[in-house]
Amino acid sequence: MRFPAVSPKYLNVINALVFQGRIHQIEYAMEAVKQGSATVGLKSRTHAVLVALKRAQSELAAHQKKILHVDEHIGISIAGLTADARLLCNFMRQECLDSRFVFDRPLPASRLVTLIGSKTQIPTQRYGRRPYGVGLLIAGYDDMGPHIFQTCPSANYFDCKAMSIGARSQSARTYLERHMDTFLDCNLNELVRHGLLGLRETLPAEQDLTTKNVSIGIVGKDMEFTIYDDDDVAPFLVGLEERPQRKVRVDLELLWESDVFINIY
Amino acid sequence: MATFFGEVLSVYSRAVEEDDEDLDDENEDEQIHRAIEEKREVHIAWCPEVAQSLEGKLQCSELIIAVGTNAAGFLSAYVLNTESWDAVGHASLWNERSRGSSRQSIAPLPGEPACLFYRHRDNPAVLVCQSTCYIAEDQLFQWTEKVFGCLQKRGLSVMVLSDSPVAEYKTPDYLYGSAVPFLRSLKSSASKSQALCPALEQPNILTGLPAAVLSHCQVHQIPAVLYQCYTDVISPDSITMETYKPALLCLSKLVKLEPCLSADVLRKFAIITEAQSNLYT
Numbered sequence: 001m002r003f004p005a006v007s008p009k010y011l012n013v014i015n016a017l018v019f020q021g022r023i024h025q026i027e028y029a030m031e032a033v034k035q036g037s038a039t040v041g042l043k044s045r046t047h048a049v050l051v052a053l054k055r056a057q058s059e060l061a062a063h064q065k066k067i068l069h070v071d072e073h074i075g076i077s078i079a080g081l082t083a084d085a086r087l088l089c090n091f092m093r094q095e096c097l098d099s100r101f102v103f104d105r106p107l108p109a110s111r112l113v114t115l116i117g118s119k120t121q122i123p124t125q126r127y128g129r130r131p132y133g134v135g136l137l138i139a140g141y142d143d144m145g146p147h148i149f150q151t152c153p154s155a156n157y158f159d160c161k162a163m164s165i166g167a168r169s170q171s172a173r174t175y176l177e178r179h180m181d182t183f184l185d186c187n188l189n190e191l192v193r194h195g196l197l198g199l200r201e202t203l204p205a206e207q208d209l210t211t212k213n214v215s216i217g218i219v220g221k222d223m224e225f226t227i228y229d230d231d232d233v234a235p236f237l238v239g240l241e242e243r244p245q246r247k248v249r250v251d252l253e254l255l256w257e258s259d260v261f262i263n264i265y
Numbered sequence: 266m267a268t269f270f271g272e273v274l275s276v277y278s279r280a281v282e283e284d285d286e287d288l289d290d291e292n293e294d295e296q297i298h299r300a301i302e303e304k305r306e307v308h309i310a311w312c313p314e315v316a317q318s319l320e321g322k323l324q325c326s327e328l329i330i331a332v333g334t335n336a337a338g339f340l341s342a343y344v345l346n347t348e349s350w351d352a353v354g355h356a357s358l359w360n361e362r363s364r365g366s367s368r369q370s371i372a373p374l375p376g377e378p379a380c381l382f383y384r385h386r387d388n389p390a391v392l393v394c395q396s397t398c399y400i401a402e403d404q405l406f407q408w409t410e411k412v413f414g415c416l417q418k419r420g421l422s423v424m425v426l427s428d429s430p431v432a433e434y435k436t437p438d439y440l441y442g443s444a445v446p447f448l449r450s451l452k453s454s455a456s457k458s459q460a461l462c463p464a465l466e467q468p469n470i471l472t473g474l475p476a477a478v479l480s481h482c483q484v485h486q487i488p489a490v491l492y493q494c495y496t497d498v499i500s501p502d503s504i505t506m507e508t509y510k511p512a513l514l515c516l517s518k519l520v521k522l523e524p525c526l527s528a529d530v531l532r533k534f535a536i537i538t539e540a541q542s543n544l545y546t
């Protein structure tokens with residue numbers, strides 16, 4: 001069978017498979033997640049923590065909310081299109097409310113994630129619609145203990161020990177992979193500290209974590225989902241050693257003599 | 266017209282005759298086309314000192330062109346920051362996406378998307394061009410012809426730094442986050458120097474001003490090398506700017522550069538645009 005040589009750049013129908021078996025609209029939507037600022041989620045045996053980097057549109061405006069309250073036992077951190085995130089958050093709140101009203105019990109986190117997966121799959125297969133351009137990190141605590149879930153615009157969801165999404169999140173994931181064996185036995189302060197150190201890896205050299213640009217969300221045993229912003233974040237940042245201002249030194253003679261730059265690429 | 270029966274009938278001619286109204290319409294169309302062409306013309310304005318020396322052609326041994334906010338930011342932070350550079354000219358043009366740069370005689374305001382030329386004070390043969398405004402497809406040829414028309418081609422060597430989103434990079438392999446941003450190079454056949462990063466693989470292509478400049482250099486046998494930086498961030502970003510550092514190797518042989526760059530300087534050039542911070546969280 002011969003396939004038409006159509007450039008994927010011009011394929012704007014969501015329900016078309018390109019001859020490589022790829023759906024470019026979904027891949028483009030996943031790129032939108034990388035345009036959001038980084039956020040990290042991790043869990044121990046007793047708590048699940050979200051830490052997120054906030055952006056301010058300008059000095060006049062407040063930072064946009066990255067961590068949102070869904071229910072007493074669930075919170076989310078978003079990366080991607082703000083409006084899509086708001087829609088999904090409202091959906092999640094409604095589902096949690098329905099569960100409490102109908103069954104008089106909190107909605108299990110895994111059940112909620114399944115509902116999100118089903119909802120976000122629909123626009124990936126309907127003509128005239130587009131995928132949700134937002135990724136979520138969901139922190140929850142239920143009868144099964146603490147959870148961290150990740151959802152994607154592709155409608156996939158993952159149960160994670162720790163995860164990071166957003167801009168430059170690979171650096172945070174590298175940090176989390178290096179320390180993940182220690183998370184389960186951490187106390188709350190140590191867990192938050194790991195989250196903040198991982199988040200700091202996503203920042204360029206000239207920036208650092210401050211009370212203005214960091215948001216923390218914590219849920220756990222005997223602890224409802226609580227969001228910490230601004231001055232409430234200060235006690236968590238006090239424990240972190242100050243990031244040294246990295247002087248970008250370009251030793252040109254060394255560059256000329258070594259083959260390092262050529263070998264890196 | 267004669268009929269079969271010998272009658273002579275008068276018939277109307279079916280030949281099309283041009284009315285005066287149609288002529289007027291065509292004249293109007295021509296006027297509109299001319300007005301649009303004039304409006305879309307590219308103007309290069311040099312400072313008086315350079316304009317005088319242009320009666321011959323401008324001596325230039327090295328022309329460095331930065332296309333895109335990150336490439337321009339890199340040059341601003343590492344090269345133009347040394348205060349040994351003079352602004353010697355600018356290109357003004359109008360199109361649907363660059364409406365603010367149509368003032369021919371007035372230099373662009375700071376922070377405005379523009380096309381600016383700088384010359385090194387101690388080595389006037391080195392020219393730098395920062396292009397942060399959009400140049401439409403129909404204006405690219407004009408731009409290259411007018412800019413290169415001012416420069417002496419003998420001994421000229423060109424370096425182009427260009428930004429591109431990694432979403433436009435075609436590869437059969439999945440790109441992991443740690444690999445981005447990265448550099449790829451492309452050279453004209455007259456360039457004999459070794460590029461400092463791997464060559465751009467097929468089927469990836471260049472578009473826009475970098476492509477126009479490289480094509481011009483290829484046609485006129487001018488040694489040129491282009492470094493294209495693929496990045497996943499759509500706003501100016503200091504990590505993306507640092508990716509161009511291998512280009513400093515070539516520049517250091519020509520001009521004095523800032524060897525120690527503090528993080529404060531980089532922060533100044535990495536400004537998040539309003540639209541980007543509003544749309545994404």
